[in-house]
Amino acid sequence: MMESHAWDERLDLGDEAIDPDHHLQIALVSALADALEQRRPWMARRLVDQLAGYSAFHFSGEELLMDDSAHPQAEAHGREHKALLGQIEEIRAAVQGEEPDLALSLTLDLRTALGAHMASSDRLVVESRRAARRPE
Numbered sequence: 001m002m003e004s005h006a007w008d009e010r011l012d013l014g015d016e017a018i019d020p021d022h023h024l025q026i027a028l029v030s031a032l033a034d035a036l037e038q039r040r041p042w043m044a045r046r047l048v049d050q051l052a053g054y055s056a057f058h059f060s061g062e063e064l065l066m067d068d069s070a071h072p073q074a075e076a077h078g079r080e081h082k083a084l085l086g087q088i089e090e091i092r093a094a095v096q097g098e099e100p101d102l103a104l105s106l107t108l109d110l111r112t113a114l115g116a117h118m119a120s121s122d123r124l125v126v127e128s129r130r131a132a133r134r135p136e
């Protein structure tokens with residue numbers, strides 16, 4: 001079973017500063033799942049490194065946008081980012097420890113958790129950015 005084509009249109013939040021990042025993040029998670037399934041350890045290592053770096057970059061950018069729009073749930077949202085980065089580190093450890101089945105199941109869990117985060121917490125960020133831009 002191939003794990004590609006994971007983008008779900010419901011994840012499009014209509015924010016040009018956030019949506020492109022989310023597309024790339026989900027594409028990296030899906031490519032990682034494919035590499036693990038196809039037993040391509042070298043590719044899996046590269047993808048998990050890329051995913052970790054890109055996710056840290058995206059999350060800190062999103063945290064800046066929250067500060068800028070005085071987002072009320074910024075702190076809780078930041079904790080969710082930390083937990084997601086922790087999940088990515090667990091995947092990295094499984095990839096490096098040559099446990100592709102464990103790494104794959106953690107990667108599929110991560111994709112579910114990321115999708116849920118985008119559809120709920122990230123959606124609220126987009127809404128406060130819109131409200132902050134709206135003229136009184």
Ligand SMILES: [Fe+2]
Nearest residue numbers: 062117121122
């Ligand atoms: Fe977020």
Ligand SMILES: [Fe+2]
Nearest residue numbers: 022062118122
């Ligand atoms: Fe996000």
